[in-house]
Amino acid sequence: AQSVTQLGSHVSVSEGALVLLRCNYSSSVPPYLFWYVQYPNQGLQLLLKYTTGATLVKGINGFEAEFKKSETSFHLTKPSAHMSDAAEYFCAVIPNAGKSTFGDGTTLTVKP
Amino acid sequence: DTGVSQDPRHKITKRGQNVTFRCDPISEHNRLYWYRQTLGQGPEFLTYFQNEAQLEKSRLLSDRFSAERPKGSFSTLEIQRTEQGDSAMYLCASSPGLAGGGGTDTQYFGPGTRLTVL
Numbered sequence: 001a002q003s004v005t006q007l008g009s010h011v012s013v014s015e016g017a018l019v020l021l022r023c024n025y026s027s028s029v030p031p032y033l034f035w036y037v038q039y040p041n042q043g044l045q046l047l048l049k050y051t052t053g054a055t056l057v058k059g060i061n062g063f064e065a066e067f068k069k070s071e072t073s074f075h076l077t078k079p080s081a082h083m084s085d086a087a088e089y090f091c092a093v094i095p096n097a098g099k100s101t102f103g104d105g106t107t108l109t110v111k112p
Numbered sequence: 113d114t115g116v117s118q119d120p121r122h123k124i125t126k127r128g129q130n131v132t133f134r135c136d137p138i139s140e141h142n143r144l145y146w147y148r149q150t151l152g153q154g155p156e157f158l159t160y161f162q163n164e165a166q167l168e169k170s171r172l173l174s175d176r177f178s179a180e181r182p183k184g185s186f187s188t189l190e191i192q193r194t195e196q197g198d199s200a201m202y203l204c205a206s207s208p209g210l211a212g213g214g215g216t217d218t219q220y221f222g223p224g225t226r227l228t229v230l
Contacts, residue, residue: 001224007151036221043116043203043221044155094219098168100145102154 002093014111019063019078021106023048023091026072033074033091038105044090050074061085063090086110091112114138116222118204124228125194132190133225137206144187145219146179147203148172155203161187162209195230201226 007022025031032051036044048059055067061084065076074091088107094100117136125131137144142163147155158177161170163184173179176194181187191198205219 004154034218041223041224041226044205046218046220049218092154098160099157099170100147100155101157101218104152105154 002031002090002095002101004093004101004103005091006091006106008106009104010109012109012111013081015083016080019076019085019108021040021089021091021108023065023074023076023103024072025074025091025093026084027093029094029095032095033065033067034094035059035063035074035076036090036092037101038085038088038090046077047089050075080112081108083110083112116204116206116220118202118222118225120225121223122133122226122228124230125195126230128193130190130192131194131227132188133202133204133227135187135189135204135206135222137204140208141206141220142184142209143207143219144181145205145207146189147205149201149203149224150199155198158189167171190224191227194227196229199227199229 003026005024026078034049035047038044048057050067051059058064063078088105090102090105118178119134145160146158149155158173159179161181164181176192179189203224204222207217207219
């Protein structure tokens with residue numbers, strides 16, 4: 001069984017500030033962890049993924065995430081927020097095949 | 113653009129009617145997934161196909177829901193006797209289905225079909 005918890009359904013930051021979106025997971029097998037972004041009325045776009053190897057993963061648009069097994073976390077960060085980052089972000093545990101589990105999402109608001 | 117496409121993008125129907133959605137995956141992607149997303153929640157897995165074989169179905173997929181992928185290419189999702197609770201965004205995703213790919217089999221999502229049941 002697997003589950004994903006995203007702490008904070010809404011996060012608001014000022015433009016230029018650090019973005020931190022939290023994700024904790026549980027998985028009975030080694031996890032494959034993903035972050036997706038969704039803009040209004042659109043599908044999900046892959047930001048980054050962790051499968052094996054280096055625990056710090058870099059993605060598109062300046063985002064990165066660190067896999068911490070001891071904390072069962074996969075938090076998403078960006079050093080400096082941009083207005084265009086405003087969107088909904090989803091953390092997911094996705095096996096090689098079969099049932100994927102997504103968190104409920106975090107809406108990021110960027111204030112000018 | 114060779115991404116995942118879904119048709120229609122929006123569907124408004126009356127309760128009790130049947131609806132059918134279509135998904136065209138990225139060319140040569142072996143796996144195809146259907147999800148349902150309601151407001152304020154993440155996508156919920158419904159079912160997935162490996163080529164034309166439907167390999168897993170969620171308990172969310174009641175008897176009124178059926179999905180097909182007859183030739184291992186496009187897929188359809190049909191909802192019979194729609195209910196107001198079926199109102200949601202229905203997302204399709206495809207992935208290469210790499211043999212032994214582990215977690216590298218990344219899913220690529222379409223824009224979704226938004227269903228409103230009146």
